[in-house]
Amino acid sequence: MGRYDIIGDIHGCASDLRNLLDDMGYGIDDATGTYAHPQRQAIFVGDLVDRGEGQGDVLEIVKGMVDTGSAHIVMGNHEFNAIAYATERPDGSGEYLRRHSEKNNKQHQSFLDQVTGDDRASYLEWFMTIPLWLDLGDVRVVHACWHEPSMRVVTEALAGSRFTAVDQLVRASTKGDPLYDAVEVLLKGPEISLAAKGQPRYCDKDGHSRDKARIAWWRDDATTLRTLAVMDGNFKTEAGEPYPDLPEIEVDASELSFRYRGEVPVFYGHYWRRLEPEHGVDWTSRTACVDFSAVKGGALVAYRFDGETEINPRHYHRV
Secondary structure (H helix, E strand, O other), X not given: OOOEEEEOOOOOOHHHHHHHHHHOOOXXXXXXXXXXXXXXXXXXOOOOOOOOOOHHHHHHHHHHXXXXXXXXXXXXXHHHHHHHXXXXXXXXXXXXXXXXXXXXXXXXXXXXXXXXXXXXXXXHHHHHOOOOEEEOOOOEEEOOOOOHHHHHHHHHHHOOOOOOOHHHXXXXXXXXXXXXXXXXXXXXXXXXXXXXXXXXXXXXXXXXXXXXXXXXXXXXXXXXXXXXXXXXXXXXXXXXXXXOXXXXXXXXXXXXXXXXXXXXXXXXXXXXXXXXXXEOOOEOOOEEEOOOOOOOOOOOEEXXXXXXXXXXXXXXXXX
């Protein structure tokens, strides 16, 4: 039985990470010079970079812990984005797997400014070695959605859960490729079309207009658009009005297929939760989100897993 501390999306918040590790009993190991705990291991759910002011320090801390065995990690969509943003294909074309558009440049700029030269190249190589999910027997960890059909697609394409070649990255960055769809589900989560259900577009937290909503795959009792679509972010319509409640209409069976029905507890990040963990929204008996918006006025949060078969909300830990 493992004892793990599953730590949410850090996004460059180095001081918060140090405070959290200190508060949970991790200290600098004399032999390795990295954070370690005498009885526990940390697990990071990805999204180490972008947005915050201490990205270089976060990378140094987390990579050191992973390299010395005091932590595990899974890839976040921001690590995948960083790899794709830096990968030119074809060589010499000036075209990149992640387009250098105004939107993408803005998202990556803090990482480009803070982690430079050989350091950035080294961390990008390390990102390539990070698995897309972890199944440690009594605990499972993924960045955005635990979905075994998508995992089977990845396993067949990559011969495992890690990228090992550029042609795999090309497929994972090409819309319409099954590998692209699988990686999108695992690292960004599945979505449901609101437009197809006759619902208006909305503006997300960054002001971008969208016609799809994230699916609450952790809710195994969700059967309608209102219960399945994640629309609790104070979203606005394109006219600037509060987004109306979604109707209680049935959804397609394919859109329900993402719901988690496993018996092993799953931990994930990505969803920018707020305030205190709420049952049915942030955690269920078998799933727990650990992303509580550390970089945007929330808190860096961990879940202290001690081998329990059902989620215990008292095991959430924040400083």
